[in-house]
Every structure is written in structure tokens, then in C-alpha cells.
Amino acid sequence: KQEVTQIPAALSVPEGENLVLNCSFTDSAIYNLQWFRQDPGKGLTSLLLIQSSQREQTSGRLNASLDKSSGRSTLYIAASQPGDSATYLCAVPSNDYKLSFGAGTTVTVRA
């Protein structure tokens, strides 16, 4: 059974600092890993999907790395802004149909 863990659960940084969010998974036989953003009481916004054949995926200030062998992914957010304050979730496919989600890291960027 795929278990997904995100550490830390919460993070508070001053504006401009780089953010490092961690995601680990127990079954390394994954095909991809997806990072989502969730604002309070809102839906899931897909940020990045990184395929198992990739080591990194970039979108603007966001960079996701994937190390399948160690069961880890890291989301880097450069030069954080107050608008980056949200909960960030990672998810991996557990089988052909089901995504397993981490509990998320709640980020607060202080102005």
C-alpha cells in the first residue's frame, strides 16, 4: 500500500526566502508524482507533474525534483511571496486508478 508523507506539516518564512517542501512515498514503483496547491477551503490546483523518467520539472519559480530510488520528491519555490501562502500537496498513483495524497505542507509567507 502506497503511503505518502509530507514534512514539515507547516512552514513560516519571511518574504523573499526560498521554500523547500518534502514529499516521501513508500512504493518507489511510481510512474509520476504531482504537486498541487490548495488555498483554504478551495479546490486543488495542479502545479507540476513530474514523470518517473525525469529528475526535475520546472515552472516559473517552481522546481520539483524526483528521486525514485529513495522515494522522495522536493518542491522548491524560489523568492517566496505572500501570495505563495497555501497548502501544498503531493500525490502519487497507487494503482491504475487511484492517487494517494500526502497530508500537505501549509506555507505562510510573511510580508
Added chain:
Amino acid sequence: EPEVTQTPSHQVTQMGQEVILRCVPISNHLYFYWYRQILGQKVEFLVSFYNNEISEKSEIFDDQFSVERPDGSNFTLKIRSTKLEDSAMYFCASSILAGRGETQYFGPGTRLLVL
């Protein structure tokens, strides 16, 4: 860009009542999913659906839940007799195909509150 849409955005119901949550998946997608997120907890898989059949369901998806594709565009989740613990955000998702390499696209969610 095509999106998954869900209605209503919020629903309040009394315990024991039936609710139907509606979703319009992306038009060329063939696989449809429901997930839920109880406040403060992880997003959990409920069910996947393809070709008018359930392809997989979780242990949460018991007899009080059902899914249907009543026409060519809508995908619904029915909760027959709601309980307090059904209060959650319900997300619909769709994908072109199934498989661990496929991307699931999520809707904005329906927040269900059972009183």
C-alpha cells in the same frame, strides 16, 4: 483550457437526506473519479468509473454511495442517507485514460455540510 466543473460549490443538508453532487468532466476524457477531503485530513480516493461501470472503489465507498453518468456530459455522486461524518469537500477528477502514467484533472470541489 478545458476544465472539470462541479456543482454546487456548497451544499448544506440535514442528516438522513439524499444529496447528488454533479460534475462535468473534460469532454474527451474517459475515466472519472471522486475523492473527498474531510476538514484537516488527507484527500482520499472514493471511486473510479469507466464505460458506465465502477472500475475501483475504496472501503469508504459503501452502499450509501452510488455514481452514475446519466448523460454524455455529467457524472454524479449520490449519497443516499447522509451522516454527519459525510461532511467534507468532494472532488471530481477525470483522465483521458487510466494507468499510473496518466494525469488526473481535478474540479474545484463541492463543500458538503451535513447538519
